[in-house]
Amino acid sequence: xxxxxxxxxxxxxxxxxxxxxxxxxxxxxxxxxxxxxxxxxxxxxxxxxxxxxxxxxxxxxxxxxxxxxxxxxxxxxxxxxxxxxxxxxxxxxxxxxxxxxxxxxxxxxxxxxxxxxxxxxxxxxxxxxxxxxxxxxxxxxxxxxxxxxxxxxxxxxxxxxxxxxxxxxxxxxxxxxxxxxxxxxxxxxxxxxxxxxxxxxxxxxxxxxxxxxxxxxxxxxxxxxxxxxxxxxxxxxxxxx
Amino acid sequence: xxxxxxxxxxxxxxxxxxxxxxxxxxxxxxxxxxxxxxxxxxxxxxxxxxxxxxxxxxxxxxxxxxxxxxxxxxxxxxxxxxxxxxxxxxxxxxxxxxxxxxxxxxxxxxxxxxxxxxxxxxxxxxxxxxxxxxxxxxxxxxxxxxxxxxxxxxxxxxxxxxxxxxxxxxxxxxxxxxxxxxxxxxxxxxxxxxxxxxxxxxxxxxxxxxxxxxxxxxxxxxxxxxxxxxxxxxxxxxxxxxxxxxxxxxxxxxxxxxxxxxxxxxxxxxxxxxxxxxxxxxxxxxxxxxxxxxxxxxxxxxxxxxxxxxxxxxxxxxxxxxxxxxxxxxxxx
Numbered sequence: 001x002x003x004x005x006x007x008x009x010x011x012x013x014x015x016x017x018x019x020x021x022x023x024x025x026x027x028x029x030x031x032x033x034x035x036x037x038x039x040x041x042x043x044x045x046x047x048x049x050x051x052x053x054x055x056x057x058x059x060x061x062x063x064x065x066x067x068x069x070x071x072x073x074x075x076x077x078x079x080x081x082x083x084x085x086x087x088x089x090x091x092x093x094x095x096x097x098x099x100x101x102x103x104x105x106x107x108x109x110x111x112x113x114x115x116x117x118x119x120x121x122x123x124x125x126x127x128x129x130x131x132x133x134x135x136x137x138x139x140x141x142x143x144x145x146x147x148x149x150x151x152x153x154x155x156x157x158x159x160x161x162x163x164x165x166x167x168x169x170x171x172x173x174x175x176x177x178x179x180x181x182x183x184x185x186x187x188x189x190x191x192x193x194x195x196x197x198x199x200x201x202x203x204x205x206x207x208x209x210x211x212x213x214x215x216x217x218x219x220x221x222x223x224x225x226x227x228x229x230x231x232x233x234x235x236x237x238x239x240x241x
Numbered sequence: 242x243x244x245x246x247x248x249x250x251x252x253x254x255x256x257x258x259x260x261x262x263x264x265x266x267x268x269x270x271x272x273x274x275x276x277x278x279x280x281x282x283x284x285x286x287x288x289x290x291x292x293x294x295x296x297x298x299x300x301x302x303x304x305x306x307x308x309x310x311x312x313x314x315x316x317x318x319x320x321x322x323x324x325x326x327x328x329x330x331x332x333x334x335x336x337x338x339x340x341x342x343x344x345x346x347x348x349x350x351x352x353x354x355x356x357x358x359x360x361x362x363x364x365x366x367x368x369x370x371x372x373x374x375x376x377x378x379x380x381x382x383x384x385x386x387x388x389x390x391x392x393x394x395x396x397x398x399x400x401x402x403x404x405x406x407x408x409x410x411x412x413x414x415x416x417x418x419x420x421x422x423x424x425x426x427x428x429x430x431x432x433x434x435x436x437x438x439x440x441x442x443x444x445x446x447x448x449x450x451x452x453x454x455x456x457x458x459x460x461x462x463x464x465x466x467x468x469x470x471x472x473x474x475x476x477x478x479x480x481x482x483x484x485x486x487x488x489x490x491x492x493x494x495x496x497x498x499x500x501x502x503x504x505x506x507x508x509x510x511x512x513x514x515x516x517x518x519x520x521x522x523x524x525x526x527x528x529x530x531x532x533x534x535x536x537x538x539x540x541x542x543x544x545x546x547x548x549x550x551x552x553x554x555x556x557x558x559x560x561x562x563x564x565x566x567x568x569x570x571x572x573x574x
Contacts, residue, residue, distance in 0.1 A: 071473060093571060094477045101475035111470050115281040127279070128476035172474070 021085030022046040023180045023211050024070055026237075029079030031069065040065060043079065043237045045230055047180065047213060052206045054222050055215040057232030063215040066232065067182050070213075071105060072096050084179070101129065104173030104210075108185035110165040112157035118168050119144065119153040125176040140175060147171045147201070163194045170201065180211045187221055195221055279471065279484045280464060287488075290456040291496040294449060298500025298551045299507075301445040302544040306508050308438035309540040315431030319424060326391040326401070326419050332384040333414040341412045342387045348407045349391050354400070357392035442547075449551055450558045453493075457485060457562040468567075478567045486560040493555025501548030508536040508544075 024047040031040040040062050047053065055063050068074040069081065072088055081088050083099050091099070104125075112121045119140060120127075126136045144153050147167040157165055166186060173181055183202065187195035199214075199221060206212045213230075216222065222229065229240040328345045332338050342360055349358045366387055367380045374380075401417065408415045461468065471481055512535040 073469070073472060093567070094479075097472070097475050097477040100473065105473055111466065111473075113279075113467055113470060116279075124279070124470070125474040128471060128474055128480050130480075176475070 020049050022048050022082070023084060025080075025082040026069070027080045027082070029069065029076045029081060031065065031074065032077050038077075039235055040069075040076075040232075040237075041235045045237055045239050047211055049179065050206065050209055050211055051228065052203070052212045052225075053214075053228035053230055055213055055230045055232065056217055056222060059217060061232040062235065063217075063232055064184055066237075067105070067184055067213075067215055070182060071100060071103065101125065101176055102179045104176060104178035104181045106166075106169045106173045106181070106183040106186050108188040110157070110169040112160075112165060112168055112172070114156060114158055117154050117156055118149055118160065118164075121157065121168055122153075122171045122175055124172060129176075136175075143171050143175055144168075162189045163191075166190055166194075166198065170198070174205065174210075178210060180213070181205060183212070183214045185216055185218075186214060187216065187218055192220070196224065199224060278488065280460075280467065280488050287456075287460070287492055290452065290489075291492045291499075293452050294493055294496025294551060294555060295499040295503070297445050297449045297452070298497045298548050299503045300500075301442050301547045301551065302501055302504030303507065304438050304441045304445070305543050305547055306504065306536050306540055308435050309536060309543065311431055311434045311438070313537070315427060315434075318427055322420050322424055322427070324393045324395065326393065326417065328389040328391065328408065329386050329416045329418060330389070330412060331386045331414045331416070336414060338387060341414060342389060345408060345412050345415045346389050348404060348411065349389060352401065352404050354394055355391050355404075356394040359390045359392075361388040361390060363387065446551070446554055450554055453489060453555045453558040454562045457489065457559040458566060460485065460488075461563065461566055478564060481567065482560045482563040485563045486556045489559035490552060490556035493552035494549075496555075497548035497550075497552040500551070501544050504544050505541055508540070512536065 024045075026043045026045050029040065029043040030038045032038045043066070055066065057063055065074065069076055070083075072081070072083070072091070075089075084102060086095075086099065088096065088099065112118075113124070116124070122144060123133070123136060123140045126140075127133075141150070141153065144150055147170060149164060149167055149171065152160060152164060152168075157168065160168060166189065170183075170186070173183075181202070186198055186202075190198065195218070202212050202214060203225065214221075231238045231240065328349065330338065330341045330345055333341075346358050346360050349355050363385065366385050369388075370380065370385065401419065405417050408417060468481060471484075515535075
């Protein structure tokens with residue numbers, strides 16, 4: 001049986017136009033700040049469509065930095081980054097914005113905008129695309145109900161609990177129906193019970209077709225499911241399938 | 242995942258379409274349906290900038306108003322002086338001064354372009370010298386020149402070469418003064434004042450632009466996390482620049498309106514005060530320079546234009562500053 005998703009060098013797919021490219025491909029990527037030493041070096045990995053993986057490593061290993069490289073808010077000092085089959089090294093800001101709309105990201109510190117309501121925070125990715133509110137209002141309300149914030153949509157984030165903020169941040173990452181979800185320590189600020197529920201939510205999302213990358217150093221969380229692991233240590237990445 | 246929107250019906254539905262919808266939507270849409278601006282609407286620095294814009298607009302409007310008043314006053318002076326000439330007849334040995342004055346007046350009356358000829362008597366001539374020589378002096382023994390004042394007919398181009406030639410022939414000690422020197426000096430002074438006014442206007446606009454640029458950078462620094470989040474959720478630089486432009490344009494319009502309103506109020510009050518007639522030497526000097534201090538309608542229009550111009554400059558400068566700052570941030574990555 002032919003694997004149409006196979007993209008290894010030298011093994012071209014039989015019908016290239018039918019092959020679904022990796023969502024993310026890093027080749028020989030390195031990063032240094034100024035003239036300092038490389039903090040990430042020779043990073044090679046791919047994130048296939050609909051895959052589920054943990055990105056792990058000790059604190060300070062560079063997990064968040066790697067996610068920034070994926071989001072292209074940081075540029076590598078060497079190597080090639082390919083997003084959705086496009087080499088992004090020469091992409092303009094507008095082209096990067098177009099690709100970022102296919103990626104949802106959740107931060108450990110939520111990064112909700114305090115002057116907006118929960119509803120407005122979740123609707124933000126659609127708002128910046130210039131869509132009329134009437135065209136997405138139903139979607140936002142339904143998603144807020146799905147994450148259990150149906151009765152909190154008109155309150156500002158400052159009065160939400162940590163768990164509610166995290167769910168609002170996840171809803172914001174999902175509202176654009178991204179092909180890839182990046183979560184940076186999503187369970188870092190919540191109790192173990194909520195962490196398990198969030199993990200189940202991520203698994204559910206993955207089953208619906210979204211590739212998921214969870215950056216975490218929570219071993220207990222990773223032990224809950226058998227998933228691919230990308231381990232960062234001493235500036236290098238090791239992939240355990 | 243979609244959820245159907247409840248249909249708007251009847252009058253409300255009709256009101257919500259077309260131009261009516263644009264104007265009425267903010268009133269008819271429930272409060273919780275109106276999205277907050279992506280950038281925080283109120284901030285202390287925003288209020289300070291609005292005050293700066295209001296002051297700048299006020300100063301620019303005062304300058305523009307003063308330019309209008311000077312230009313109008315200068316035009317009035319020029320019109321008055323340009324329609325007036327004098328013949329100066331100096332006493333000369335062997336000549337009868339009174340006969341020379343009468344001859345000069347007679348020659349002037351024969352000119353078609355001269356509407357009125359008035360001979361100033363000796364007493365009037367001496368009175369003109371009082372500011373320089375003081376009062377109480379007997380000028381009877383001094384050879385004081387006599388003057389004939391000519392008023393030109395309106396709308397006729399004065400060609401006084403004939404009068405000049407006739408005077409040279411019949412009254413050689415007479416001198417026709419058409420005030421050209423005064424006019425040229427007056428025009429130079431008015432042009433200089435207008436130039437200074439325009440320079441001040443330009444400086445005010447440049448200062449406003451610089452203040453807005455600094456305020457925009459400050460606002461961007463204060464909202465760095467918001468900008469970061471906007472980038473991460475897929476916002477283009479143009480979207481972020483539009484948000485800042487809208488934010489600062491609103492500040493500019495409010496500040497510009499406040500400054501223009503204050504300046505208009507100033508001119509209205511000043512017009513009322515000076516319109517009742519100047520009292521006191523200082524007020525008389527102001528009235529001599531600016532006339533009745535009443536700003537014409539187009540003067541108020543220019544104040545309004547300055548208010549709008551300052552707001553537009555504010556919006557454009559903030560947009561350009563955001564673009565440049567975002568480009569700088571990208572290159573620093």
